[in-house]
Amino acid sequence: MQRYTPAEIEARWQDAWEKKSVFKAVRSEDKPKYYVLEMFPYPSGRIHMGHVRNYTMGDVIARHKLATGHNVLHPMGWDAFGMPAENAAMAIGGHPKDWTYGNIDDMRAQMKPLGLSIDWSREFATCDPEYYGQQQALFLDMLKAGLVYRKEAVVNWDPVDMTVLANEQVIDGKGWRSGAEVERRALTQWFFKISDFSEELLEALDGLENWPAKVRLMQENWIGKSRGLQFAFSTVDAPDGHDRIEVYTTRPDTLMGASFVGISPDHPLAKVLERENPQIAAFCAECRRGGTTEEAIEKAEKLGFDTGIKVRHPFDTAHEMPVYIANFILMDYGTGAIFGCPAHDQRDFEFATKYDLPIISTYLPSEDADEALAAAYVPPKTEKVFYNRGFAGEQWQTGFEGIETAIDFCEANGVGQGVTKYRLRDWGLSRQRYWGCPIPVVHCETCGVVPENKENLPVELPYDVSFDTPGNPLDRHATWRDTTCPSCGGKALRETDTMDTFVDSSWYFARFTAPRAGTPTEAEDVAYWMNVDQYIGGIEHAILHLLYSRFFARAMHITGHLPKSAIEPFDALFTQGMVTHEIYQTRDAKGRPVYHLPEDVTDGRLADGTEVEIIRSAKMSKSKKNVVDPVNIIGAYGADTARWFVLSDSPPERDVEWTASGAEAAYKHLARVWSLAERIGGMEGAGEGDDDLLRAMHRTIHDVTLGVESFGFNAAIAKLYAFTATLQKSKAGADAQKQAMLTLAQLMSPMTPHLSEEIWARLGQDGLITTAPWPVADPAMLVSDTVTLPIQVNGKRRGEITVAADLGKDEVERLALEEANVARTLDGAVPRKVIVVPGRIVNVVV
RNA sequence: GCGGGCGUGAUGGAAUGGUAGACAUAUCGGACUUAAAAUCCGAAGGCCCUUGUGCCGUGUGGGUUCGAGUCCCACCGCCCGUACCA
Numbered sequence A: 001m002q003r004y005t006p007a008e009i010e011a012r013w014q015d016a017w018e019k020k021s022v023f024k025a026v027r028s029e030d031k032p033k034y035y036v037l038e039m040f041p042y043p044s045g046r047i048h049m050g051h052v053r054n055y056t057m058g059d060v061i062a063r064h065k066l067a068t069g070h071n072v073l074h075p076m077g078w079d080a081f082g083m084p085a086e087n088a089a090m091a092i093g094g095h096p097k098d099w100t101y102g103n104i105d106d107m108r109a110q111m112k113p114l115g116l117s118i119d120w121s122r123e124f125a126t127c128d129p130e131y132y133g134q135q136q137a138l139f140l141d142m143l144k145a146g147l148v149y150r151k152e153a154v155v156n157w158d159p160v161d162m163t164v165l166a167n168e169q170v171i172d173g174k175g176w177r178s179g180a181e182v183e184r185r186a187l188t189q190w191f192f193k194i195s196d197f198s199e200e201l202l203e204a205l206d207g208l209e210n211w212p213a214k215v216r217l218m219q220e221n222w223i224g225k226s227r228g229l230q231f232a233f234s235t236v237d238a239p240d241g242h243d244r245i246e247v248y249t250t251r252p253d254t255l256m257g258a259s260f261v262g263i264s265p266d267h268p269l270a271k272v273l274e275r276e277n278p279q280i281a282a283f284c285a286e287c288r289r290g291g292t293t294e295e296a297i298e299k300a301e302k303l304g305f306d307t308g309i310k311v312r313h314p315f316d317t318a319h320e321m322p323v324y325i326a327n328f329i330l331m332d333y334g335t336g337a338i339f340g341c342p343a344h345d346q347r348d349f350e351f352a353t354k355y356d357l358p359i360i361s362t363y364l365p366s367e368d369a370d371e372a373l374a375a376a377y378v379p380p381k382t383e384k385v386f387y388n389r390g391f392a393g394e395q396w397q398t399g400f401e402g403i404e405t406a407i408d409f410c411e412a413n414g415v416g417q418g419v420t421k422y423r424l425r426d427w428g429l430s431r432q433r434y435w436g437c438p439i440p441v442v443h444c445e446t447c448g449v450v451p452e453n454k455e456n457l458p459v460e461l462p463y464d465v466s467f468d469t470p471g472n473p474l475d476r477h478a479t480w481r482d483t484t485c486p487s488c489g490g491k492a493l494r495e496t497d498t499m500d501t502f503v504d505s506s507w508y509f510a511r512f513t514a515p516r517a518g519t520p521t522e523a524e525d526v527a528y529w530m531n532v533d534q535y536i537g538g539i540e541h542a543i544l545h546l547l548y549s550r551f552f553a554r555a556m557h558i559t560g561h562l563p564k565s566a567i568e569p570f571d572a573l574f575t576q577g578m579v580t581h582e583i584y585q586t587r588d589a590k591g592r593p594v595y596h597l598p599e600d601v602t603d604g605r606l607a608d609g610t611e612v613e614i615i616r617s618a619k620m621s622k623s624k625k626n627v628v629d630p631v632n633i634i635g636a637y638g639a640d641t642a643r644w645f646v647l648s649d650s651p652p653e654r655d656v657e658w659t660a661s662g663a664e665a666a667y668k669h670l671a672r673v674w675s676l677a678e679r680i681g682g683m684e685g686a687g688e689g690d691d692d693l694l695r696a697m698h699r700t701i702h703d704v705t706l707g708v709e710s711f712g713f714n715a716a717i718a719k720l721y722a723f724t725a726t727l728q729k730s731k732a733g734a735d736a737q738k739q740a741m742l743t744l745a746q747l748m749s750p751m752t753p754h755l756s757e758e759i760w761a762r763l764g765q766d767g768l769i770t771t772a773p774w775p776v777a778d779p780a781m782l783v784s785d786t787v788t789l790p791i792q793v794n795g796k797r798r799g800e801i802t803v804a805a806d807l808g809k810d811e812v813e814r815l816a817l818e819e820a821n822v823a824r825t826l827d828g829a830v831p832r833k834v835i836v837v838p839g840r841i842v843n844v845v846v
Numbered sequence B: 001g002c003g004g005g006c007g008u009g010a011u012g013g014a015a016u017g018g019u020a021g022a023c024a025u026a027u028c029g030g031a032c033u034u035a036a037a038a039u040c041c042g043a044a045g046g047c048c049c050u051u052g053u054g055c056c057g058u059g060u061g062g063g064u065u066c067g068a069g070u071c072c073c074a075c076c077g078c079c080c081g082u083a084c085c086a
Helices: A004-021 A049-067 A083-092 A096-114 A128-144 A194-207 A213-223 A252-257 A268-275 A278-287 A294-298 A347-356 A392-398 A404-413 A521-529 A544-558 A632-635 A639-648 A660-681 A692-709 A712-727 A734-748 A753-762 A809-818 A820-826
Strands: A034-036 A071-073 A149-157 A163-165 A183-192 A226-238 A244-249 A260-263 A303-313 A314-324 A338-341 A417-422 A441-444 A447-449 A481-486 A492-494 A536-539 A573-574 A578-587 A593-596 A613-619 A786-793 A795-806 A833-837 A843-845
Touching: A004 A096, A004 A639, A004 A753, A034 A049, A034 A521, A049 A071, A049 A096, A049 A536, A049 A573, A049 A578, A049 A639, A049 A692, A083 A096, A096 A632, A128 A149, A128 A447, A183 A492, A194 A213, A194 A544, A213 A544, A226 A252, A226 A314, A226 A404, A244 A252, A244 A260, A244 A338, A252 A404, A260 A347, A268 A278, A268 A303, A268 A314, A278 A303, A278 A314, A278 A521, A338 A347, A392 A578, A404 A417, A632 A639, A632 A660, A639 A712, A639 A753, A660 A712, A660 A734, A660 A753, A692 A712, A692 A734, A712 A734, A734 A753, A786 A809, A786 A820, A795 A809, A795 A820, A809 A820, A809 A833, A809 A843
Parallel strands: A034 A071, A034 A536, A260 A314, A536 A573, A786 A843
Antiparallel strands: A149 A163, A149 A183, A226 A244, A226 A303, A226 A417, A260 A338, A303 A314, A441 A447, A441 A492, A481 A492, A578 A593, A578 A613, A786 A795, A833 A843
16 A cells, blocks of 8 residues: 655646646636636745635635636736835845845745646736836826826825835834834825725625625725714904814714814914914924824824814804814814814813813703713714703704704704715825836926826836935936926926835736736736636735725726726635734843744743743744744645645634644545545445445535535535545445545545545546536435434423424424423423424423 | 724534534543554543532623524623735
C-alpha cells in the first residue's frame, strides 16, 4: 500500500490542470456563466492564512460551479498601489515599483501551490500602466460627465515633516515619524460626487437580497438619510453679512427647549470672528489640533467658546440665546450650525452643564415626572409624549405626533422648511503621495485646470524619484511636473496628487472581464461576464470599498463602460471572518512585551525553557508575531490539508483560530481517506448492508451539496467526517464501497482537489474529477419509513417513540401518552393539550 | 462617541422556534507493541456518598411561547468599521 504523499500528488495534478487549461475562462453561449471573485490581495510580499481561507472559499464555490456545468470566471490580480511600498522605500531603500513587483512574484509563487482554480491569464496589477492608464481614461470620462470636481478639504498636516499624513500615520494626535502635534489643514482636492447618488445607493440596497443583512444595514446607516427642519435664527450684534444663522435639526419638536446656538470652527461666521478676535483665533486653532478621524473628533472633550453674539428664538423673539463656537460641530454635515436643546439631547446637556447654560425642558418622560432632570430626556420621535412647556400657540401645548407634524407646523408659521439630508459625504480621491495612479490633469497658467488628452494616456509615474525627504516626490520632480497645456500649448504644471487606492479597487472586477482591452472595458465581455455572481471578502470592507464600487458601477454606466444591468455589480456577497492565532509574550528587562512566533514555542516554552504568557487569540499580525506562514504548512502537510483546515473548524463568516493540532488533525484525516481509498480500490466480491451504505451516501450528497451552496463549509466537512467513518465501518460489497468512495472523493474535491483527483485516477476513472459532473442525491434514498419522535411533558424531554413516518396525529398522540416514562411522569394527570409536530416532536401540556 | 456584529463543554464549534453539545481538538481508558510513536476501538457538559431516562445548564437580568441557544427589551464583555490602512 502506498503512502499519502501530498507534495508529489499536488504538483502533478496542478500540472495536469494547467496543461488542459481547465480553468481558462472563454466566453461561450452553451453553458451558463458564473463569475466568482474574492477581494484581490495587497502584495505585501507574503501570503497569510487569511488569504488561504479567502481564496479557498472562493475556490470551493468555483470548483462546485465548474462541476455543475457552469462556465466559470475565477480571476486573480493585485491591489498594488499604496503606502506600504513608499514606507518600505523610506525604511529600507529601493523603489516602490521594484518592491511591489518583487512582492507580486513572490506571492504568486506562494499562491500557486494552493491549487486554486484561477484563470491566471487574466492576472493584472493595479500599478500596471496598462491598468491605471484605463483608470485615467475613466477619470476623464467622469470629469466630462460632471461626476468629479474640486473643493477644499482638511487633511492631517505634520508641521515638522511638512507633509500630509494618513490617519494611520497619526498616533495619539501626533505624527508617527516626527512626533509633532498634528494639525488640520485645508487643501484643494478632487472629489467624486457620490453624494448625488445617496438616495439611489440607499434605495437599491433593498434589491441586494443575497447580501448579508448586516452589510446592507451598515451601508444604510452610513448613507444616513434624515428628515428635518432647516431654518434661520436672526442674529444680534453679528458682523455684516451674518444677520442670519442657518441651522438644520432632526428634532424641530424640541425647538422650544433651545438654549444656545453652536457653530463649527470652520463656519464662515467663525472665520470672520477669527480674524477680528485673537482669543477666538486661538480657540479655533485649538479646535484644529488633532487628527481628522470621526472617532477622534467625537471622542474629544466637548469645547465651546462664547462669541458674544446672540440670536433670537424664531417663535419668541424676546428670547435671546448665545452663539458658541464648538469643536464637535462638523462643517461637512447639515449647515455647520445647530441649536442646542440640553433638556432633550445628552451631548447638549453636557455642554450646557459645562458652560452653565439654561436647561429648558419641554417634554417630560411622564405626566407626573419631576421637572428637574439629571440627564437629558430624549423623547421618542414617533410617539406623542407629555408636553410640559409652551409659549407660542396651541400646537406647542399639545405636542406633535411625529417629526413631520412639527415640520408642517414650523413651515405654516414661516419658520424654515422640511429638508432631507444625507450623512454620506463626497469621496475625496486626492492623495499627496507618489505610489498611486496620477490624476490626469494639468494646471495651466492661462487655462486653469485642463484634462490631459486621452491619446497621452497613460500619464506614467516617473521612475527616477527619491524618498529621502518627506512629502510627495512628484512635487520635487521638475521634468515630470513641468509640462505644456493640452489646450493652449503654454507652460503648465502636472497635477502631482495621485488617486486614492480605493479608486483602483472600485472597478477591477469589471476589468477582469477583458483585462487587456484598449478601453476600460469591452462591451461584449462585460455584457457576458458581469455581474459578479459571488463576491467574497472581509467584513472590514462592508462600507467603503463596497459603497465606492456601487458608485463606480453607476458612474461607469453613465460614461458608457458598463450596461445598465451592471450598476449593482455584485449579485451575492459573502463576508468571511479572519484567521486568528494565540499571541505568545514574554517581558524584557524594562517590562515591555516581547512577542514570539508560534514556531518558536513548544508546549508554552521557548527553546531555552522560558515560559511564555499566552494572550487571547487575535488576528494574525506581524507586530504581534502570531503568524503562521502558509508556505510552511503547505511544505509540511500539503495544500489540501491547509485548505481542509481553514474550512473545517469555524463557520466561514466567523473568525477561525489556527491551531497546530487542528492542522495535524486535518492531515491525519486526509491520510485516513487516502488509505481507505487504497483498501477499497483492492476490494472484490459481495458483502452486507449495501443499501444502508448507499442511503448514507445519498444523504451525504444532499447535505454536503447544501452546505457548499450555502457557505456551510464547516457543516459540510462534519458530514464528510461522519460519512468517512460510516464507509470505514461498512461491510458492504466492493461495488457499493467503490461507488461510495468515488462519491466521497467528488464531494471532497472542491476542498481537497488534488487528493480527490488522485483517488479518482487510482480507482480507475477516466478524465479529471474536477470536470466530472457533480453527484446528485436520489430523493427516494433520502426518505425513511420510520421516524423517532421525542416526547416532552411541559417542555422537558421525558421519552421517545419510533413510529411509521406517515402515522396520523391522533395515533401519534395516543402512542406518546402510552410511553412508559411519559405515563409515569404524568402520573394519572389529564393533559390539557397535546401538541404534535409531525416528524419533529410531541409536547404534552399538563 | 457613533454604526454593525459576536458571546454554547477544557477548546473550535453543531442545532428550518422542536431531543442542546453533531463533527473535531485536547483528555482519559482499552487493543496492537519488548517499549514508544503511529494506527484502531471506547468514554466523556456540570451536580449528587439520593445514580434517578433525577436536578441544573447556551454571558447577566427580564419578557413572548405548549416549547427559546434561536424571537423581543435592558445590561456586561469582546471584535470590526468610523471616510488618507488595504
